[in-house]
Amino acid sequence: MMGFGILLRKELREQFRTGRLVAVAAVFVLFGILGPLTDRFMKQLFDAIGSEGAGMTFQVPPPSLDGAAAQIMKNLSQFGIICALLLAMGSVAWEKERGTAGMILTKPASRAAFLAAKLVAISINLGISVVLGCGLAYVYVALLYPAPFPIGGYVAMSLLLWWMLVIFAAITMLGSTITRSAIAAAGIGLVALLVLGIVGALPVVGPYMPSSLGTPARDILLGHDPGFILGPILFNIALVPALFAATWLTFRHQEL
């Protein structure tokens, strides 16, 4: 891929200089910390404000590693997907619209390298953010709970979370390549999220969807048996190269 290294350096600098790296990392740090805090102090918060007013009683489960894991995964996956969409939605569309894609691609740089540099840079950004967010969440769990998460399971959960975000970034980047509008690309990403969520609820094919990776990830984290996960994991690993190939085929002869 001609020019990949140079374009990747440019993309990484762009992630840093435009503040995207800082912003996404901040989101992950914030919601990574909030996960264990919410679970740990929710009951105390309700007790403090009075949970039996107006004839209603709130049943707040006591803090547990189960609850902390659920909060961390819910927070980081929801806001992580939003970040993945934001990072990828304009990645190609804005460059086509502004003409910078044309400027770069009249130089000795292949279209595959142009796309790959973007996807890898976005993945690195998401990876750094997942490490920071999950890392701080781990530290908070270790400080606030009697025992920390098992480290092996926690790393596996973090990796699955990161890969799921990379898949949504790849889907949105495909949308950004098909259209000339970043908003339309984000729309494609959101529709994909919705469709994959619905398909994820179906039997047989459901476990293979990226949005379904959360359940086995939590099982691994808590030391439970995740069941048959090799197939879904391999499928989701293959999904990113497949999406990239579709993006490249779309972009290969596209007029700029």
Next chain:
Amino acid sequence: MDAPTIALVLVPLVLLELSLMGYALYDLFQEDRRVRGEKVIWALVIVFVNVIGPLIYLFAGRDESRGAETGGVASAPSASIAAILATWPTLSATQDAAVTTTNLTKRYGAGIVALDHLNLAVPSGSIFGFLGPNGAGKTTTLRLLTGLATATDGTATVAGVRIGGTDGRLARNIGYLDQDPRFYPWMRGRELLVMVGQLHGLQGAALRQRVGEVLEIVGLQDAANRRIGGYSGGMRQRLGIGQALINQPRVLFLDEPVSSLDPEGRRDILEIISRLRGTATVFMSTHILNDVERVCDRVAILHLGHLVVEGPIDELLDRYAQPIYELVPEPQQPGAIDRLAGVMRGQPWAHDVQTTPDTVRVFVNDPKVAGPAILPLVVSSGVGLARYERARPSLEDVFLRLVAESGSQITPPVTIPAWGLDGRGRR
């Protein structure tokens, strides 16, 4: 919650919040003091919504075009440009064409023909003006020749490389400037040139030297370390020329290179283009005909996707320029212009009669007949003349005539070979 727990919760969040706000404010104020008032409002917004403000600002609130400056550009002295270009490799004397197209065609959808069987041969080392009204197909041609678009039919070669390949050979031999050059606003000018140089395989001292040379040629030394988002349109145009020159291209494609520049900027860019003669073949699309006459050796006129004519400027003028007689009446003669135009319009040798508030221009078919007949007609009209002369037709006159004639009926293009005399098609 006890105090240590509250501290555990609050301190990292507060630190995170302050660092985000601090970063956003630092980034906001680090450059360009001219729009401080506007930035103060932005800063207040950021402080006010400091929980989500930095995110909104970073993702959507930045407008890199704000604060564009026009200063900081010093045109390099001609001697300096000449000295730098003298060290660059020159094109070997050859009769080979730098750009050839054979039946190059581009259709969009079923009915739109943007370019129709274009046949061109641009001599190596020449400065080639590619003319045409808006929508003629100039930009389409440039996009085809630079690989940004794919031809529906026909072939072309640039610097001996057939277009359509993906091995980078075409890109290594060309430079390209878009008609509205836009770059990464967060990047600095020097960084862009370094990146483009690296893509062309330059490294280390050679890269630093080339970047320095190009910055001097385009007069951006003082602005090289500023963010491109703060550049004016003229500075972006200069940077665009710079990035197109970084690989010492054999063929330089320029799409309307001076259309957005002020007179001084135009003069500087035309000076650079002119100095490239012999170093690169320049293929320049434009509709500013005065500029073409100043720097170009040959021109092609395109209209509605068809090549109307192609050849050296002098020969086009000789062949197509109709003699023009200009009549300027003495002042304070009410209706003089209309009376003069009226008597001229009826004459069989008058091809066209154009008027301005103080001049009548008579385009004639046959000056041998028209010359002796004009003055008696002026006398018969009773108008006193302040000036009477046979004017030299301009390229604009030829252009307007040929475009008008080809508008309704497309005829086979006329190519005037005359590659000649100095190997660049210039007399």
